[in-house]
Amino acid sequence: MVLGCWLWVSGKQPVQAAETYTQAFQNDTATLSGKSVQTNMYFTKMDYWTVKKATFNFNYQISQLASRDTSDITVSINGVKFDSFRPQAKTGEQTETITIPLNLLKGQNELEINGQILNQAGTHYDLAQTPANWLTIEGGSNVNFEYDLKEADNTVHSFYDHFSGQDTIAHQKSRIVLPNQPTAGELTAGMIALSGESRVITTQIDQIPVKRLKNMAAQQQDYIMVVAQYKQLPQRFKKQISAKAIANHGVIKTDYTNGKHYLIVTAPTASLLKQTARFVANQELMRETNKATETVGSDTATFTSSLQDNSGVKQLATTSTTVTGVGHHETSYLVSLPNDRSNADGTTIQLHLRYSQNLNFKRSLVTASINNQTIGSQKLSLTHTNGDTFVAHVPRGMALGNTFTVRVAFDLEMKDHVQSDNTATPWAEVSDRSKIHVKSEKSNDLLFTNYPTLFIKNETYNDLAVVIPKHLDGNDFKTLTNVFNLIGNFAKSNTGSIQFYTKTPSKQVLAHHNVIVVGTPQNNALVKQLNHKLYFQYNRNFKRLISNEKLSIERDYGKTIGTAQLLRSPYNSKRGLLVVTGANTNATYLASTQINFQKNIRQFTGDAIVVDANNSHYGYRFKKNKYIDASLNKKELISKNSQLILYLGLAVLMLGILGATAVLVIRKQGLLNGGKKHV
Numbered sequence: 001m002v003l004g005c006w007l008w009v010s011g012k013q014p015v016q017a018a019e020t021y022t023q024a025f026q027n028d029t030a031t032l033s034g035k036s037v038q039t040n041m042y043f044t045k046m047d048y049w050t051v052k053k054a055t056f057n058f059n060y061q062i063s064q065l066a067s068r069d070t071s072d073i074t075v076s077i078n079g080v081k082f083d084s085f086r087p088q089a090k091t092g093e094q095t096e097t098i099t100i101p102l103n104l105l106k107g108q109n110e111l112e113i114n115g116q117i118l119n120q121a122g123t124h125y126d127l128a129q130t131p132a133n134w135l136t137i138e139g140g141s142n143v144n145f146e147y148d149l150k151e152a153d154n155t156v157h158s159f160y161d162h163f164s165g166q167d168t169i170a171h172q173k174s175r176i177v178l179p180n181q182p183t184a185g186e187l188t189a190g191m192i193a194l195s196g197e198s199r200v201i202t203t204q205i206d207q208i209p210v211k212r213l214k215n216m217a218a219q220q221q222d223y224i225m226v227v228a229q230y231k232q233l234p235q236r237f238k239k240q241i242s243a244k245a246i247a248n249h250g251v252i253k254t255d256y257t258n259g260k261h262y263l264i265v266t267a268p269t270a271s272l273l274k275q276t277a278r279f280v281a282n283q284e285l286m287r288e289t290n291k292a293t294e295t296v297g298s299d300t301a302t303f304t305s306s307l308q309d310n311s312g313v314k315q316l317a318t319t320s321t322t323v324t325g326v327g328h329h330e331t332s333y334l335v336s337l338p339n340d341r342s343n344a345d346g347t348t349i350q351l352h353l354r355y356s357q358n359l360n361f362k363r364s365l366v367t368a369s370i371n372n373q374t375i376g377s378q379k380l381s382l383t384h385t386n387g388d389t390f391v392a393h394v395p396r397g398m399a400l401g402n403t404f405t406v407r408v409a410f411d412l413e414m415k416d417h418v419q420s421d422n423t424a425t426p427w428a429e430v431s432d433r434s435k436i437h438v439k440s441e442k443s444n445d446l447l448f449t450n451y452p453t454l455f456i457k458n459e460t461y462n463d464l465a466v467v468i469p470k471h472l473d474g475n476d477f478k479t480l481t482n483v484f485n486l487i488g489n490f491a492k493s494n495t496g497s498i499q500f501y502t503k504t505p506s507k508q509v510l511a512h513h514n515v516i517v518v519g520t521p522q523n524n525a526l527v528k529q530l531n532h533k534l535y536f537q538y539n540r541n542f543k544r545l546i547s548n549e550k551l552s553i554e555r556d557y558g559k560t561i562g563t564a565q566l567l568r569s570p571y572n573s574k575r576g577l578l579v580v581t582g583a584n585t586n587a588t589y590l591a592s593t594q595i596n597f598q599k600n601i602r603q604f605t606g607d608a609i610v611v612d613a614n615n616s617h618y619g620y621r622f623k624k625n626k627y628i629d630a631s632l633n634k635k636e637l638i639s640k641n642s643q644l645i646l647y648l649g650l651a652v653l654m655l656g657i658l659g660a661t662a663v664l665v666i667r668k669q670g671l672l673n674g675g676k677k678h679v
Contacts, residue, residue, distance in 0.1 A: 018052055019149050021167040024142045024203075037135045038329050041111045044202070046165050048158075049147035054100040056111065059138035064091050065119045066133070073115035073135075077104045093138060100143070113137065116327070133328075152223070152261050154254050156289035159263050163223040164197060164283075169206045176225045179232040180212045181471060185270025187500040189277035190227045191466075191480065193265065195488025196281025204599045207485040210477050220259040225280070227265045229273055237264050250276030250296040252289075271298070278302040281494040304493040312438040316406060316430070324427045326412055331430060333406045337440055346439035347394040349375070349406060352431035357385050359426050363413040366428070368392040371404050380428075406436060446566055446576055446628045448604040448619070451595065452487045454566075454576045454628060455514050461487075461496025465513035469523035470502040475585035479518055482589075482596035483580065489598065504529070510571040517579045520588060527581050533570055534579060535608045535622045536563045544583050550620045551610065559583045562591030566607040574629045590615075 025041045045051065062071060066087070074084040075098055083098045117133045152158040168174045174197075178190045190210055197208050213234065218224055226237060230246050240255050241264065250267030265280055267273040276296040279285055282304050296302065316333040323329035349368050359380060367377040368390070376392035394400070410428045443450045455462055469476060501509075504526045521528045521542035531537050539546050544558035553561070562582035569575040580595070582588040590611040594600045606621030 018146045019049075019167065020144065020146050021170065022142050022144045023166065024140070037117060037133075038112065038114050038323060038331070039137060040332070041113070041141070043109050043111065043143045044166065045105050045107055045109065045145070046161075046167065047107060048150040048152070048162060048165065049145065049167075050150060051102055051105060051145055051147045053146040054102060054105060055144045056098040056100055057142050057144060058096045058098060058113075059093060059140045060087075060096070061091075061093050061136040061138070062087050062117055063119065063134050066117050067119065070118045071116060073113060076112040076114065077101075078106055078110055079112075080104050111143075116325075149221070151221075152254075152256075154256060154292045156252055156254060156263070156291065156294055157287045159223065159254050159261055160283075160286040160289075162261065163225065163263070164200055166202060166206075168223055169201060169208060170203070172209070173219075173222050174208045174224075175216070175222070176208060176210045176227060177213055177216050178210060178477075179228050180214050182232075183229070183270065184500040184502050185273055186228055186232065187466075187468065187480075188270075188498060189265070189273045191484045191488075191498065191500070192274060192277040192494065193225060193227055193280045194481070194484050195461075195491050196277075196283070196494055198485050198488030199490075199492055200283055201489070204597050207481060207596065210481045210484075212472075212474070212477060215474060215477075218260045221261075223261045223263075225263045225265060227273070227277060229270065230266050230268050233264070233266055237262070237266075240264060241266065248297070250279075252276060252280065252294040252296065254292050267296075272296070275300065275302060278494045303495045312440055314436050314438060315432070316434045316436060317432055320432045321408075321430045322427055323410055323412075323429075324425065326414055326426065328409060328411050329428070330407055330409045333408075334403065335406055335436055335438070336403045337400070337438060345394075345396045347400070348437045349392045349394070350435050350437065351390040351392070351408060352433045353380075353384075353388040353390060353428065354431065355380055355385055355388070355410075355412075355428040356426040357382065358414060360413040360415045363411070364426075365411050366390055367409040367411070369407045369409070370394060370398070370400060372407070373398070400438075444627050444629055446568055446623065447607050447621070447626050448566060448595075448601055448609070451566065451578075451601060452490055455487060455516075455578075456490050457496070458493070460491050460493035461498045463513045464496070464498040464516060465505055465509055466498065466500045466516045466518070467505065467524065467526050468500060468502060469519045471523065473585055475589040476518070479580065479585075479589045479592040482592035483516065483518065485596050486598065486601065507571060510569070511575075512572070514575050515569060515571070515577045517577070517581070518588065518592075519580075520582060520584060523585070524581075527579065530567075530570070530577075530579060533567060534563075534581075535565050535567075535620070536610065538583070542583075550608075550622070551618070557612070560587055561610055561612045562587040562589065563611070564591045564595055564609045568623070568628070576628060593617075 023043050025043065056075065058075070068087050068089045072084055072086050073096075074081055076082065077100060082101050082104065085096055088094050115135055117135055119133060152162045162168055163174050176190055176194055178186055182190065194208060194210055201207065213226075216224060226233070230238070230241070230243065237255070240253055241251050245251065246266065246268055250272045251264070253264045255262040255264060265273075265276055267276050275298060279294070279296045279300065279302045282302055284304075285302065314335055316335070321331045323331060351366070351368065353366060361380055361382050364380040365377050366380060368375055375394055376390075378390045381388065408430055412426045412428060414426055443453055446454060455464055468480070517524065517526050517530065519527055521531070521538055528542060531542070536545050536548060536551075538544065539558075544555060545553055545561055545563065546558060547553045560583070562580070565579045567577040567579065569577040580588060580591050582591055590613065591609065593615070594604065594609050594611055594617050603617075604619035606619045607623055608620040609617060610620070611617045
């Protein structure tokens with residue numbers, strides 16, 4: 001949340017007081033076990049803030065059996081310890097408010113929690129590790145900033161930093177504006193720009209809205225990106241760019257008017273406007289543009305750089321991680337797969353380790369887990385203290401998802417250890433050479449569990465054709481914002497193919513693209529054409545959705561609900577089709593509210609969603625065969641059952657050999673008994 005207020009200084013103009021912004025950690029609620037516990041959290045400080053105060057609000061619980069007199073927690077930032085405290089003498093959730101030294105802050109910050117949780121038994125403190133030694137870090141922990149805002153200068157990179165800033169987006173001061181009735185090319189360019197922003201937004205509750213020029217309603221400190229062909233630009237923006245200056249290329253130009261910041265993105269043709277939008281969707285290029293005006297030609301290299309790792313080998317961390325002290329220690333690493341792929345059997349984790357020589361090697365070990373599921377352990381060894389390797393195999397059939405957490409836990413024991421830990425020894429290190437070898441396969445489910453990755457290939461748009469109404473109202477713009485906020489979050493590159501259509505495309509286009517259809521039967525003819533294919537269909541006059549085998553729908557209720565449906569494309573059986581529709585534009589918008597953020601789409605495992613005006617939402621599964629490409633499914637089944645097929649083949653071969661042997665024995669026996677000889 002961002003707040004601001006005004007202070008009057010005697011006889012002078014009002015001066016804006018410090019802004020505030022609360023940044024929640026992305027970590028879910030997590031429990032750490034062991035006498036000695038450790039975890040890391042991450043947060044960002046914007047470059048354009050002059051921070052006056054930073055506060056860490058730490059929500060936690062500890063074991064009811066823990067001693068409040070000897071248990072303690074220490075907080076570090078970027079490797080520097082700055083605060084220690086003991087839990088309060090109470091049970092249940094507690095909150096500790098800790099001021100962070102400003103000199104320790106960087107742009108990207110790592111906040112580390114270390115603690116020893118010691119249980120009390122009578123008059124002595126029990127140093128033995130038990131399941132009752134635990135610390136739970138609640139998901140609501142956050143960092144609150146108080147800061148003065150440095151306004152953007154007239155350069156493109158300064159505008160972009162503010163426009164993409166967490167506080168700017170959270171306070172809804174960023175928006176993308178299109179003409180009141182945009183062309184298909186302008187819509188394509190606008191959604192390319194939106195996707196470029198969506199992929200860098202770090203929260204799960206914020207998005208940048210797309211609006212019409214007449215709904216711009218700019219306020220002080222707003223950052224507005226105007227995307228339009230030159231002929232559609234308002235006159236006040238045309239004054240900033242002459243027709244001659246834009247004759248053969250696109251232009252990106254900043255403009256500051258009455259406390260409001262604009263970025264004009266324009267070009268003389270639709271193709272050049274889309275090329276210019278791809279420049280805007282490239283974070284590196286935008287941050288490197290240290291001038292007020294940038295020109296983009298048809299030959300400008302606008303593609304997003306990416307580090308493609310086709311081998312499936314991913315480094316766990318760029319720096320080595322060290323834990324110290326006796327007891328249980330955990331460190332975690334976040335691993336991401338390309339969004340259109342999922343893990344297959346055969347994935348392994350290879351850890352390169354070093355550790356101290358003063359351990360009790362009969363009891364010290366390392367354990368690897370994925371998403372809190374243990375996959376293997378190994379004892380530490382005196383002969384390998386300066387270089388040990390631990391390989392853990394991910395169990396067959398274990399689904400990892402596109403993003404998962406690898407945890408490495410050390411249990412470090414010393415001989416005759418009777419004092420509390422938190423010392424510099426013993427220690428263990430996970431080397432930056434540690435890797436995970438991910439064997440992956442293309443996702444093949446035509447369900448919302450695989451959305452929107454079924455429309456993604458190589459981390460970018462996979463030949464998307466978006467069919468929309470010719471005339472858009474405010475609800476239609478909100479619907480498109482929702483749809484492309486989530487798709488853009490998954491499209492990590494700006495090189496994919498996407499095209500908007502304001503009328504039904506040709507059958508050839510529909511057959512060669514993944515298709516998204518947005519609208520009502522009245523404003524989008526393709527919705528009417530597809531009605532007999534929909535799971536939730538309209539009545540004969542297309543005024544309301546009607547009942548089916550999954551849901552009874554009252555007449556008036558059917559006029560207000562919206563639905564999002566994933567179908568196998570009737571134009572190409574190996575392509576997907578998403579229909580977002582309702583009897584009116586508000587109902588269509590309601591359907592889009594469940595496919596806008598990852599936290600929303602995770603609720604649905606089927607292929608149809610229904611949303612009503614009270615925000616009640618329901619998921620349904622209709623299709624029996626969930627696979628997009630049946631041939632891929634057959635290959636997957638063969639791959640997963642390769643050993644079984646091999647054993648069956650060997651069994652058949654052995655039976656054949658036994659059968660042939662039996663025939664030969666019978667024939668030989670017949671000859672010995674005086675039977676006919678065969679010539």
